[in-house]
Amino acid sequence: MTRFAVVNPATEETIVEIEEAGVEEADEAVARAKAAFPTWRALPPSERARLLRNVAALVEEHADELARIESENVGKPISGARAEVAMVAEVFHFYAGAVDKHYGETIPVAGGVDMTFREPLGVVGLIVPWNFPLNIASWKLGPALACGNTVVLKPAELTPLSALRLQELMGEAGIPEGVVNVLAGKGSVVGQRLVEHPDVAKIGFTGSTEIGREVMKGAAQTIKRVTLELGGKSANVIFEDADLEQAARAAPYAVFDNAGQDCCARSRIFVQRSIYDRFLELLISATDGMKVGDPRDQETEMGPLISAEHRERVSSYVDGNVAFRGNAPHGPGFWFPCTLVEASNDDRIAREEVFGPVAAVIPFEDEAEVVELANATPFGLSGSIWTRDGARALRVARGIESGVLSVNSNSSVRPTTPFGGFKQSGFGRELGMHALEGYSEVKNVYFSTD
Numbered sequence: 524m525t526r527f528a529v530v531n532p533a534t535e536e537t538i539v540e541i542e543e544a545g546v547e548e549a550d551e552a553v554a555r556a557k558a559a560f561p562t563w564r565a566l567p568p569s570e571r572a573r574l575l576r577n578v579a580a581l582v583e584e585h586a587d588e589l590a591r592i593e594s595e596n597v598g599k600p601i602s603g604a605r606a607e608v609a610m611v612a613e614v615f616h617f618y619a620g621a622v623d624k625h626y627g628e629t630i631p632v633a634g635g636v637d638m639t640f641r642e643p644l645g646v647v648g649l650i651v652p653w654n655f656p657l658n659i660a661s662w663k664l665g666p667a668l669a670c671g672n673t674v675v676l677k678p679a680e681l682t683p684l685s686a687l688r689l690q691e692l693m694g695e696a697g698i699p700e701g702v703v704n705v706l707a708g709k710g711s712v713v714g715q716r717l718v719e720h721p722d723v724a725k726i727g728f729t730g731s732t733e734i735g736r737e738v739m740k741g742a743a744q745t746i747k748r749v750t751l752e753l754g755g756k757s758a759n760v761i762f763e764d765a766d767l768e769q770a771a772r773a774a775p776y777a778v779f780d781n782a783g784q785d786c787c788a789r790s791r792i793f794v795q796r797s798i799y800d801r802f803l804e805l806l807i808s809a810t811d812g813m814k815v816g817d818p819r820d821q822e823t824e825m826g827p828l829i830s831a832e833h834r835e836r837v838s839s840y841v842d843g844n845v846a847f848r849g850n851a852p853h854g855p856g857f858w859f860p861c862t863l864v865e866a867s868n869d870d871r872i873a874r875e876e877v878f879g880p881v882a883a884v885i886p887f888e889d890e891a892e893v894v895e896l897a898n899a900t901p902f903g904l905s906g907s908i909w910t911r912d913g914a915r916a917l918r919v920a921r922g923i924e925s926g927v928l929s930v931n932s933n934s935s936v937r938p939t940t941p942f943g944g945f946k947q948s949g950f951g952r953e954l955g956m957h958a959l960e961g962y963s964e965v966k967n968v969y970f971s972t973d
């Protein structure tokens with residue numbers, strides 16, 4: 524097996540070299556998962572739940588270690604990494620509890636009894652990106668395992684370390700051999716093989732819209748089920764009647780969190796024209812206050828980008844009317860400053876997902892216009908609305924074509940509530956009870972009593 528280097532984006536140093544899985548390893552992993560499926564699905568629900576609770580407990584026990592791994596490998600601030608690991612444990616707790624609460628129904632029919640069953644799909648392939656490696660893995664592992672599936676999980680090639688460690692912890696938790704198989708390898712090799720493999724029943728994919736399209740095409744060959752969690756270009760709508768100080772304090776975190784490498788980044792900040800100048804001033808001052816630097820420092824709020832190549836791409840977006848450019852460390856590390864650009868909704872920076880700490884600030888006149896502007900994008904993942912007018916907040920929330928919205932908040936994800944996209948941000952839902960739909964099949968059985 525060839526080896527590849529896993530790099531710390533804050534220092535550009537190699538953390539470790541690991542073996543790269545290829546097609547052969549992918550086939551072996553699918554075979555192991557297939558062999559483990561009959562036993563795993565047949566476990567009493569209470570036993571599957573107990574094992575998932577064990578996983579949650581071990582994640583909690585190893586929280587510091589997992590957060591350190593994630594922070595070092597992704598370059599994310601340690602405080603954020605800790606919060607993410609805490610969510611991973613909550614997700615496993617939630618799906619442990621969900622194992623015996625996702626059940627069928629009986630339907631009134633003539634001449635007998637009609638009932639539905641929730642059946643697992645079999646072997647599922649889980650493909651995750653590099654921005655929230657462990658978190659997003661848990662959003663898929665939890666419901667997939669709760670429903671009785673076995674899995675092959677492929678983390679992104681840049682960030683495989685936390686998933687590999689989680690696999691070990693799952694073994695310690697008592698998850699039987701072959702139920703969870705983690706493969707560190709290239710998307711174009713291992714990912715593609717999982718998409719094409721005839722024994723993989725479903726692909727749970729999170730990543731770019733571009734690769735999502737390829738996954739969907741590849742899955743068509745074997746009529747695989749797919750869940751696609753893809754890119755975004757979300758709106759942060761600031762009305763004139765909002766608590767402007769509060770909205771301005773929150774707005775930088777809605778886009779610069781995780782150095783902007785967040786599918787939910789509210790990277791189009793729409794500001795009502797009557798308060799535009801005042802809000803921009805507040806926003807610049809709040810952005811200026813963001814602490815950018817060493818991810819190991821407890822106070823750090825933003826770390827580097829994931830790679831030099833990604834930094835090149837992000838910087839290609841900053842050619843317009845820059846309203847603010849923050850500080851970022853020099854020297855080793857893929858640093859990029861928080862950047863605010865005054866833009867129009869038609870500019871490239873407002874149309875494409877930048878996936879870096881770059882926000883477009885765009886004026887609007889009224890409610891009708893901002894709904895139109897917010898929807899003038901192929902994406903529809905997330906968004907925020909800031910106003911003191913409750914009825915308006917609900918009207919706008921209903922009007923924006925997006926899977927997730929929050930009012931007077933940046934919040935996007937919780938273990939208990941559905942998360943996913945409209946339009947080219949994908950389809951299918953993760954988290955909450957909704958995710959279980961994507962990892963089970965409904966079987967209908969009619970039982971004649973005549």
Ligand code: NAD
Binds near residue numbers: 652678718735755
């Ligand atoms: P990416 O699409 O490049 O890669 C995602 C995963 O797909 C990786 O594991 C990669 O190895 C794999 N892959 C690449 N080519 C493949 C192929 N041909 N077949 C199968 N798998 C393949 O995305 P990325 O750069 O890792 O992550 C950033 C993107 O992810 C952004 O667009 C972001 O918006 C999106 N994202 C979406 C969500 C969401 O929930 N909607 C969450 C996080 C990130």
